[in-house]
Amino acid sequence: MGATFRKATIPDVEAIYQLLNYYAEKGLLLPRSKLSLYENLHAMTVIEDEGEIVGLGALHILWEDMAEIRSLAIHPKAVNQGLGKQLVVHLIAESAKLGLEKVIALTYQVPFFEKLGFEIVQKESLPHKVWKDCMNCSKFPVCDETAMVYMNQVLQPSA
Incomplete structure (x- = not known):
């Protein structure tokens, strides 16, 4: 498979919307509006x-x-090919380049994220700013997702 990883563009929005809503209808992801995707x-x-x-x-x-x-999703015809793992590793590397110490996931796919080094944490341990998008969620305030954290090995500038 000759898959390539790239930043999303405007022409991708319809395919992104369809893929996310496919999983949202199954209760595996939260739905996203097209407005949210564009933003x-x-x-x-x-x-x-x-x-x-x-x-x-x-x-x-x-x-x-x-x-x-x-919004992590792999098309049903491409599952079990390691693409999800590769994508998470790609996003973690992106976060490290930005100098971020932590990457979190609010997920139903706990074993998947555990295999990649994420650890379960209490949702209440996360800062309130994490929850700003939750206000518009149909599951708020009774969220059934699991909070997980990955700690980056970020090099601090020497003094």
Whole structure:
């Protein structure tokens, strides 16, 4: 498979929307509006294979030391090929380049993220700014996702 990873562009929005809503209808991801996709497009990375979007994920910066991996989805025809793992590793590397110490995920896919080095944390331990998007969620305030954290090995500038 000749999949390539690249930043999402405006023409990708319809395919992103369809893929995210496919999983949202199954209760595996939270739905995203097209407006939300356009507003956050700069944070998204897509996996393209033969001109088709077969995966996507976003690195959403939350604060000076933290980002969230969100909207992680692999097209059903491309699952079990390691693309999800590669994409998370790609997004973690992006976060490290930005100098972020932590990457969080709010997920239903706990074993997947554990294999990649994420650890379960209490949701209450995360800063309130993490929850700003939750106010518009249909599951608020009874969120059933698991909070997980990955700690980057960020090199601090020497004094």
